[in-house]
Amino acid sequence: MRTLRTRLGFDQRELQSRRAFFDIQDEDLARLAELRELALKHMDDINEEFYTHLLSHPETKRFFPDDATIRRVKRLQREYFLGLFEGRCDLEYVENRLRVGAAHEQIGMSPRWYIGAYRKYLSQLLDRFTNELPVGEGRIGYDSVLKLIMFDMSLAIDAYIAANLETLGRHQAAIRELSTPVIKVQDRILLLPLIGAIDSQRAQQVMETVLLRVIEEKAKVMIIDIAGVPVVDTKVADHLMKTTAAMRLVGAQTILTGISAQVARTIIQLGVDISAMPTLARLQDGIELALSMLGQQITKAST
Amino acid sequence: MNAHGPIPILRVGSNLLTTVHIDLHDTVAEAFQQDVLLAIERTGATGLVIDITGLEEVDTYVARILADTGRMAKLMGAQTVVVGMRPEVAATLIRMGYMMEGVETALDVDEGLTLLIERQAKKRRST
Numbered sequence A: 001m002r003t004l005r006t007r008l009g010f011d012q013r014e015l016q017s018r019r020a021f022f023d024i025q026d027e028d029l030a031r032l033a034e035l036r037e038l039a040l041k042h043m044d045d046i047n048e049e050f051y052t053h054l055l056s057h058p059e060t061k062r063f064f065p066d067d068a069t070i071r072r073v074k075r076l077q078r079e080y081f082l083g084l085f086e087g088r089c090d091l092e093y094v095e096n097r098l099r100v101g102a103a104h105e106q107i108g109m110s111p112r113w114y115i116g117a118y119r120k121y122l123s124q125l126l127d128r129f130t131n132e133l134p135v136g137e138g139r140i141g142y143d144s145v146l147k148l149i150m151f152d153m154s155l156a157i158d159a160y161i162a163a164n165l166e167t168l169g170r171h172q173a174a175i176r177e178l179s180t181p182v183i184k185v186q187d188r189i190l191l192l193p194l195i196g197a198i199d200s201q202r203a204q205q206v207m208e209t210v211l212l213r214v215i216e217e218k219a220k221v222m223i224i225d226i227a228g229v230p231v232v233d234t235k236v237a238d239h240l241m242k243t244t245a246a247m248r249l250v251g252a253q254t255i256l257t258g259i260s261a262q263v264a265r266t267i268i269q270l271g272v273d274i275s276a277m278p279t280l281a282r283l284q285d286g287i288e289l290a291l292s293m294l295g296q297q298i299t300k301a302s303t
Numbered sequence B: 001m002n003a004h005g006p007i008p009i010l011r012v013g014s015n016l017l018t019t020v021h022i023d024l025h026d027t028v029a030e031a032f033q034q035d036v037l038l039a040i041e042r043t044g045a046t047g048l049v050i051d052i053t054g055l056e057e058v059d060t061y062v063a064r065i066l067a068d069t070g071r072m073a074k075l076m077g078a079q080t081v082v083v084g085m086r087p088e089v090a091a092t093l094i095r096m097g098y099m100m101e102g103v104e105t106a107l108d109v110d111e112g113l114t115l116l117i118e119r120q121a122k123k124r125r126s127t
Helices: A012-021 A026-034 A036-055 A067-083 A091-106 A111-132 A135-179 A200-217 A234-249 A261-269 A283-293 B027-043 B060-075 B087-095 B109-126
Strands: A183-186 A189-195 A221-228 A253-257 B009-012 B015-019 B047-051 B079-083 B104-106
Touching: A012 A091, A012 A135, A026 A036, A026 A135, A036 A067, A036 A111, A067 A091, A091 A135, A111 A135, A135 A200, A183 A283, A189 A200, A189 A283, A200 A234, A221 A234, A221 A283, A234 A253, A253 A283, A261 B027, A261 B060, B009 B027, B015 B027, B015 B109, B027 B047, B027 B060, B047 B060, B047 B109, B060 B079, B079 B109, B104 B109
Parallel strands: A189 A221, A221 A253, B015 B047, B047 B079, B079 B104
Antiparallel strands: A183 A189, B009 B015
């Protein structure tokens, strides 16, 4: 399985440039490693305070439904916290941080709460550093930890965006496939039931798919059923007319069916002229018309 | 709404017949148009006869409602014939330059229905 890091194309070069931008020097990492002891000392009280904060807000509380969950995330949080004071910032570290972001995306915690939680963390660290360290040292130490936490945050946001884009891509592909189901009714008669709103992009795609299928099937008649299209405005009508014109160029006729009372009124009130194609209220009549265009008809079986 | 109730729409074979006996204005006209179209949607009628014998006056608004209804019905696959137009009404409409494009007209209900039935028969023969 490919790691999250390689899926995101996060390589050594990206690591170098990002570390440079966040100004994470080796000295920072060394300093953080030195602060590990202090971190260990305060790990538990920082963690407790942190979860008290999260649990006192309904928006974040809902992510921790029971004690078992809380125990588990507290343990993970300790690991995360100590990770800041390991004195390392390499590709393995990046993978670990990306996974943290992806995990939060998966449970549906949005970045605003995630970033808000980081704020709490930073405040706590600032508080401990100023109290326990000499003035100059505390400030420098805090600066180092701030760099690394901001770096972590950037990785988490990367993971969020990547996960969202993946979901979006999957949905778009599914919609593309579902949006133009061309069905063969009979030899040389095709049917396209359109469902849902039609925008320019979809109309364009409908035209291309339909043209391809018409040529593939050597179809003479294309029935477009718009019973499932909620709104037929001038734009949609224009797309339909263009599709009809394109259809004629490849030698096929278009029949428009599924025109409801509402749609009929809209088309006439908008003053749209779609008289270039036969229109019918019912798909059944459309199929009969299509058959008659090919010199065929449906008859009762003789007994 | 109007005091007369909705304008009745009757089914005659595969056609619809409606007699307009009240002034087609504003809400009445809208409701009439909607009722006719819904009736076509429901019945799958292929023809529509609108009888306006009862209308003594037809202004351009009403004429347009009738013509629009005819064109809407056409989109749904039903041919419309407007029948029973009084001579003075016809003269007025022509004088106002309104030719009722997009709808057919006939003398009375009988002629209108015959026209539709003949057309439907011809269509069937040609297939």
